[in-house]
Amino acid sequence: MKNWLMGIAAVGAMLLGTTAADAGRDLDQIKQRGTIRCGVQGPSNPGFGVPNAQGVWEGFNIEICRAVAITIFNDPSKVEFVPVTSQSRFPALTNGEVDILSNNTTWTLTRDTGVNRFNFPAIVFYDGQSVMVPRRLNVTSARQLNGATVCVQPGTTTELNLADFFRQNNITFRPVVIEALDELRRAYDQGRCDVFTNDFAALAAQRTLLTNPRDHVILPERISKEPLGPTIRQGDEELTNIVAWTVFALIDAEEFGITKANVDQIAATNTDPRVRRLLGVEPGMGTAIGAANDGYARAIIKAFGNYGEIFDRWLGPTTPLALERGQNNIWTKGGLLYAPPAR
Amino acid sequence: MNAPLPNVMAGPLAGARRISFVRGETLPQSPPPDDVRLSVTKRVVRTYFGTPGNAAITLACVLILAWLLPPLLNWAFLKATWTGNANACREAGGACWAFIREKFWFSVFGLYPFELRWRPATVLVIFAALVAVSAQRRFWSIKLVYAWVGTLVLMLALMGGSVLGVPVPGLAPVPTRLWGGWLVTIFLAVFGMALAYPIGIVLALGRRSERPIVRFVCVCWIEFIRGVPLISLLFIATFIVPLFMPTGVELDRLVRAQIAFVMFAAAYMAEVFRGGLQAIPKGQYEGADSIGLNYGQKMRLIVLPQALKITIPAQVNTFIGLFKDTTLVLIIGIFDFFTTLRSSLGDANWLGFATEAYVYAASVYFVCCYAMSKYSQRLEASLNEGQRR
Secondary structure (H helix, E strand, C coil): CHHHHHHHHHHHHHHHCCCCCCCCHHHHHHHHHCCEEEEEECCCECCCEEECCCCCEECHHHHHHHHHHHHHHCCCCCEEEEEECCCCHHHHHHCCCCCEECCCCECCHHHHCCCCCEECCCCCEEECEEEEEEHHHCCCCHHHCCCEEEEECCCCHHHHHHHHHHHHCCCCEEEEECCCHHHHHHHHHCCCCCEEEEEHHHHHHHHCCCCCHHHEEECCCCCCCEEECCEEECCCHHHHHHHHHHHHHHHHHHHCCCCCCCHHHHHHHCCCHHHHHHCCCCCCHHHHHCCCCCCHHHHHHHHHCCHHHHHHHHCCCCCCCCCCCHHHCEHHHCCCECCCCCC | CCCCCCCCCCHHHCCCCCCCCCCCCCCCCCCCCHHHCCCHHHHHHHHHHCCHHHHHHHHHHHHHHHHHHHHHHHHHHHCCECCCCHHHHHHHCCCEHHHHHHHHHHHHHCCCCHHHCHHHHHHHHHHHHHHHHHCCHHHCCHHHHHHHHHHHHHHHHHHHCEECCEECCCCCCCCHHHCEEHHHHHHHHHHHHHHHHHHHHHHHHHHCCCCHHHHHHHHHHHHHHHHCCHHHHHHHHHHHHHHHCCCCCCCCHHHHHHHHHHHHHHHHHHHHHHHHHHHCCHHHHHHHHHCCCCHHHHHHHHHHHHHHHHCHHHHHHHHHHHHHHHHHHHHHCCEEHHHHHHHHCCCHHHCCCHHHHHHHHHHHHHHHHHHHHHHHHHHHHHHCHHHCC
16 A cells, blocks of 8 residues: 555656755745654654653654754754654655654665655664563574574564574574564563564563563664664755754764753863864854754754763663663764764 | 135236235234233343243353453453552553543643643533534524534634634634644544535435436546545545645645545435435425426425435444544544544553553544434434334
8 A cells, every 4th residue: 555655646746846856945945934844653653752641742753853943943843743654754755744754764775766765864763673582591692593483573574584584594483473563562471482573662662561571681683774864855955964964963962972961061161173163162064054053063962962862861771661772872882873073 | 715816916017926815814812011911020030031042141141241340340440540650550450541541631632732722622612512502403493504604613713723814813823733632533523524414415416417417427426435445535635635736825734634534425425315315205206396396495395304314324324434534534644532542552651551542442432423323313213203113
């Protein structure tokens, strides 16, 4: 169904030439409207984007959008959140219902090219299919799982990735295939299978629901690569720059140890030219990317903190999801987050 | 007794097989009705244990209830948690009604700005009052239509802060994409039905029209709309229609969804009404013609009152279907009642209380649908005084 819906939207879009965006056209529209329309996962996505009891969107992906709003407008409230589903997200982006998707969309070749023509300015979360096992099995690597029974959802890429991984490593497994994630988790919890596989973030959410979450570990292997990041229409270099350098500012801030609490003090006293450029003490960088002002990074950090703080607030160990940083740590601490220098 | 009957079937049906039956002996006498003969206890015993078969069924039902009810009551009430947080719920082990309590207002108002919630609340109250009035036949008059139109305007003004693009002074504008919860479900269902009803009648009459073009247009509408799933209509209304709009013109997405709902419901209603029109005996049409009524008078005074009345069960069927179909608006990013609950399931602080949310949703839908069903039965009875059997 997804495909023909996409097809209709793409044909419609081509007929009217709406995707033929001129450079800067999207950004101009956003500025003219005074708000950026941010597509978020509906109905909700634990930790990444959920409306609270008051109907206000909260979560990791939400703050990414608000950070972009700070860069463009110097105001985190200039965002309209538009819920999209996995079926409607790409048509919504194509026809301009939303300006940016911040809903855990995986960056792939076909989404970056061809009829979709989307842009992925930066990666904000490295996800990937993972496996969870009971701690008592004393397994440290997925390669030790020869002959294991695996709880897996049918008909998804999850199932295919799993088969690929086991075949590649010349080991066998017996699948226990259940459609509903809740049922799958119960089966694992009752010991009907040794292994539970899904994307890392989703697996972590499911782990919190087990009888004894502490008795289960998520193994370090990532069976598939799922780099997630904000997605925009192709063809607007200015907006691409703004989104990319907003994310980079969050990563740089963590690398330099700039936090929500100390950002003002660091801006006032720090002499490191890299820090001074990032925070706009030495002007030029904000103007270069087309931000509202040179202090955009400082405003973002003051509002939400650096990447690590945002991660910890919504996904980290103190939250029910209790995700470890892993690949989502900055490069100096063994992760994959690496931002080009702001200079 | 068995003398051949006179052949009443002369003429065109002369060749048809004749069916004749004359009862030869008296029927066995029936016992008097139970309620004048037996005590209550005896009647109950007789009803439930009268035959071995009945006794077995009764016993089986009691056993099933005895097996189901205690754990159910235990879960829903005895071990349930009514206040507190998710951890309190997990410790108690029963139903977590605290979760519903926490998310209740979200399910009523959806994403509507929190501090402005008096506005949808007011609309809900006015709306409930109007429904209560409309349900009574003695208030049925043209004034009621005006009242509904007035309410619609008031609702748009209060909810959105503007009517047809004209801002209402003193009310901050709230775009429709922030409307949600019960309000959207009710809005889509009630105004969808109200608009689909007359359009459905027109389509049904059009399909039976003798003018080929009118008939063609109506048949196309009905067959096309019934031939595609509602979700694809919503999808087209949301993502394709805007591509064909002139630049600068933006039709609100809730309005687009509402139009899709109306078109969909109207096509189904049209076929319901057509069934009713066909059930009216030809004599009624001819009778109307013979006293010199024109087409409009004939339909309005003779045919439609009967056709609409006999199709009430099918109409309610369509309405209940439409009411439940409103949950599909999630695809266009609108948070109706059901979507707010599914959204709440993703709250990391309250993971794992899906059963409670679905029980709550099911009971709200059940109450609404059952009320519609009951009301329609009452209405049918009161409209059918003359023909009740």
